[in-house]
Amino acid sequence: MKKYKHYVFALLGVSLLLAGCGNQNGKSSSNGALSSSAAEKVYVAPGEQDEYYAFLSGGYSGNLTVYGLPSGRMFKEIPVFSQFPTSGYGYSEETKPMLNTSFGFVPWDDSHHPDISQTNGELDGRWIFINGNNTPRIARISLSTFETEEIIEVPNSAGNHSSSFITENTEYVVAGTRFSVPVPQRDMPINEYKGNFKGALSFISVDPEHGHLDLKFQLLMPGFNYDLSHPGRGKSHGWFFFTTYNTEEANSLMEVNSSQNDKDFIAAINWKKIEEYVNNGGGTKMPANYAHNVYDEHTHTATSTMRKEVLTVDPTKVPGAVFFLPTPKSPHGCDVDPTGEYIIGNGKLSADLTVHSFDKMIAAIEGEKFDGEAYGIPILKFEDVLAGTVKSGGLGPLHTEFDGKGNAYTTFFISSEVVKWKLGTWEVVDRKPTFYSVGHIMIPGGNSRKPFGKYAVAMNKITKDRYLPTGPEMEHSAQIYDISGEKMELIYDFPTHGEPHYAAGCPAELLAPKSKKIYRLTENKHEFATLTPNDARVERNGKEVHIYMSTIRSHFTPDNIEGVKVGDKVYFHITNHEQDFDVPHGFSIIGQNTSELLVMPGQTKTSIWEPKKVGVWPFYCTDFCSALHQEMQGYVRVSPANSNIELSWSLGE
């Protein structure tokens, strides 16, 4: 008790001190950022385009935002784990299944770490993956439609945080649990955590052609907290590295009780070895229940299937596959340099960074130089795997990215700064303040074999910023640094949406040319599509009324509908017949208990309306579609439940 009090006070003192410094730095360097050269560097003139795409996780917004670099302009918010009334995602009948889980419909999540698909360790721009932290899920987003195409729930996991990182040929997207839990879940005393809870590390295979996800195997590790992870690359391809904390296995007052061990571990997993073991029939099949939701671009519809089984692997059953690398001070970020040689453990309660060497690790494993074991997993000797220590002079290192020129950039939360240092010599080259308390940092491709070391984006953890105040709650803030020179230069400050944790970036030319403009009507395979205006109709099936409706500038077909009754369940199936870029039509009707629909050209979407009152009720297009947009409206006549008015529909009569 005494010890921890002392520690907390020290930390408090340090952070207060540094907050003071930060403010001063803020003032002096904000003048610097206004200098013309910084302005020129971020200025993307009207009509010109950014050099890079940046995908920032939305944190507790549950979504993914798309930005341009270096302008810091936001282009789009892609709905992933959260309902999005703007487009109807999670509200339309087609997209509701995307948010299905074993807990039922979960309309929100906490999205954390986006990662772009790779081939041979280089970004290939096919898909981007992101994890839902709260109700463990992994999503795959198409980078031609910029829409979420697939979500898979991760069973036996809780706090899906050391996710979603991909191997260098996108063989797997990896999802580790932050919270260990009983596996399988059961009713048991919480204080019997130690020795009983498990930490599941899930390897989800990615179909190379369609990107479809399949939970191939789950490694049931000791009950630590698996915080972050990164794949090996180049010579370390085939390995995956996870930072752990709470190797104390405490279950209460974690901020103290899980900070007692001087060293926690980086878990090194030889997934190729485990894959081989599994392919040869290894592992234990365990009953499970988890959702697999797939959206089809041609039916414009998602389907949700419950999976009932998961293949689990006990790490002690696969000799030579899992090792622990002692790493000081509750390491957070676990980053691997572009060559695959260095594994960086960012000890968040320390001032120093610990860098492990892959070659040394292999030598130590081959020499069987172990320093005991934990739950049957060999622990390597710290000194045997250590490549070096970066004496940074900062406090609270969290994450590291690379520029591909032999430099690494580490964020320091407590001292609120980015520190640039050299791989191999471990010497600190430069440091620049952030505003304030930086978490993640992103260099486009900085998590691949081929980084594009021109800009670094620092994403801050606290919302306090340097903008006009907007009350107690505000958006987070990010900074862009020009890292092309020896010294970093702060060139831009911009607000972000939600709480971006990690981000992923890539050159614009990788995605811009293949960004889809429309969906082809001829390829629309939606069950309730209206492919020509002649097919527009209204059908009754008991209390259900299906309206097959088409839209084109600027009218609905049909736009007058009679014969609907109070108590009916009315399905509006809207097909947009436009085949021109950027001509969506919206749909909304008075008293709709869901959101509007925003229907892209060639697409079909469905909204349910349950009329409760007799009357003539208007519906209209919500997206300004043409000079006659205000005329794009219609009426539904709703009669009493016992009326015998026949269904009828019309346009222009």
Add this chain to the structure above:
Amino acid sequence: MKKASILMIIGPLFLLGLYAFPLWNIMLGAPQYPEPLGMNIHIDGIRDANEFDLQNIDGLNHYIGMRKLPKPEEMWEFSTFPLVIGGMVFLGLVIGILGYFKKVGYQWFMGWFVLMSVLGVLGMYDFNAWMVDYGTNLDPNAIMKLSNPDGTPMSYKPPLFGHAKMLNFDVTSLPSTGAWMMFTGMMLILTAFFLGWKTHKSKKTEKS
């Protein structure tokens, strides 16, 4: 005369380009169409410059009451033009071959050129007449009825050649690959005529 006849044989072959490439191209750009919509006019029909352009041009034109762009079967020109071009290629080849074997004189080359030019002018005249009709014969129930400052109804006839500003659209109408190939072919034939004429003249001077 041999050289001239070879040119006379090659020249008409350039007209075959019209079966593959558009004769004319009309592009419509506007502030909200930074990537312009466009149509390629082929001898056998009007096609999209980029996919769905015709559909989108029709979609816009309905506001001002213009008819839909004609399908190939809706205009006799699109079935006749390919035959006329085919006939002219055949005729040119025959003249060239006969010229090579000295069965016909170089005057026939000019004959072909004049005939082709007349047909070309007629074609342009017909094309222009269609555009006048297309741009002025408007649906009386059009959504937007616009008039010129002098009160006369606005016409939407695209320019035959060059650029015009029509409402918010910048319309550019220019010959396309097929036309340039035809032009090249016709120039070769004109050259054939001059070569034939020159050889004929030099032979005459030799004789005298």
